[in-house]
Amino acid sequence: MNWYVLYVKSQTEKKTATALERMGLEVFCPTKTEVRQWSDRKKKVKVPLFKSYVFVRLSEEERQQVFVVHSVVRYLFWLGKPAVVRDEELETVKKWLADELVEEVQVRQFSPGDRVEIKGGVFKGQSAVVDQTGSRKVRLILKHLGVIVEASYRDLVS
Structure with missing residues (x-):
């Protein structure tokens, strides 16, 4: 597999992953924690760590059953074949996420x-000098x- x-x-990444898990498939939808204001x-x-992508482990014969979930659009292809991700690569992502420290972002106007x-x-x-402010960037x-440049608020110190 x-x-x-x-x-x-x-x-729909998290909802799709949940629906696929309910079907009995092995699914990986890596997530990170963000502070939103x-x-x-x-x-x-x-x-989701990867927007619009979910990893699913199954055999070649089972590939069509994921389309029962309406939010699944298609498989990602590489060189004309469905892209296959090695176990080691996903293990690396899992280890990286396990070590992730949630950085508290001090939000200030x-x-x-x-x-x-x-x-x-x-x-x-x-x-620099602030020229304009927006909801996510300055x-x-x-x-x-x-x-003149745009930056996210987390990249600034007042």
């Missing part, structure tokens, strides 16, 4: 004109480089 990669409808609260939520330091990415260590002006 091999591990195959299923492409599923967007944001709404206007009134913060919450830790589990989100930024306003245009605030001075910040970029703590991640290509511009790590650079100072636009920054790096005056000494003469560029």
Whole structure:
């Protein structure tokens, strides 16, 4: 039996994995924990590590039965054949997820004109001025480089 990669409808990864498990199939849908903020609260939520993908272990003869689940779109193909994932590769993902430390992201409101330091990415260590803020990203002006960039809030230190 091999591990195959299923492409599923967007944001149905966990539901699809549950439905396939109920059918008696071996399924792997790796998830990570993220801190999400709404206007009134913060919450830790589990989100799929690979968006729109679920791994399923079955024999070649059983491959068609996954399409009973309506959110399954198709198999991922490689060189004209369904992509097969080695056990070692999935074990590596499982070990990596077991070691994952959930990083608490300190969320703070930024306003245009605030001075910040970029703590991640290509511009790590650079100072910038907030130009615009959005729900997930902030636009920054790096005056000494003469560029405007977008960054996620977690990449900033005020």
